[in-house]
Amino acid sequence: MGYTTKFSGKFQLDHPLFDFQALYLLDFARTRRVKRSQSILMIIPDPGREAVGLPLGEEGGYFINESHPQAAESVMDENRPPKGQPGLYCQWQPTADGCAIEWNGHEKFYRYVEWLQYLLVHFIIPWGYRLNGTVSYLGELSSDRGQIVVVDNRIVQPEDAEDKLAFATSPVLVPHSVWLGFYAVHSAEPSRLVSWVATLQRVTELGYPETASWIEENLTKLYAPGIDRGFVSMETGEMFLPSCYPIGN
Incomplete structure (x- = not known):
């Protein structure tokens, strides 16, 4: 299961x-990018991170x-990344000579543009580097092909990386x-939310036609x-994060 995209360049x-x-x-x-407890991480040595002068970061x-023996205890949610990170795995890595960034060759690399933008903002630019180049990608569908173009630390293709x-x-929102x-289902039967069919049925039974219509219109x-990142009310700002198993990574 899953979808694999290959990259060259x-x-x-x-x-x-x-x-x-x-x-x-x-x-x-x-490493799998997962949500962690900072209070536990504070007692775990992390020499690689400390060498580059980075803090633990939000949610670790x-x-x-x-690989530290206590690292597993710090995991708060193994299926959700820390705040600000777009997925569970970043598959961009430095080349052997440290002169470039390339795909690590692993399958099922999702949100690769978002991850590249993350690396630029959090590491490449703060460390004083300038990134340029073009990488071609090819997905499993013949129509899923194109290029990622970076000019002076800015992703110009595709547009709107930020x-x-x-x-x-x-x-x-x-x-x-x-x-x-959604909150009514979350409060009563949170496991239902992982299935849009079950959720649609339940909100209809509970008398929330607007939620039912929204699911049908925004399913894809x-x-x-x-489900992965939570729902927030446009009017009140109230937010909840579903406790069911997230969808995708």
């Missing part, structure tokens, strides 16, 4: 990464010492009448992101 750095920076990015790509977003990252890491239906684009 590299994004060139204007000067080589220091060894400790390259090692950090390799470990960042190797910069933590990489996954917006894509913001969307991929934010809860889904819905009208309050829709939010109420917004339902799964809402």
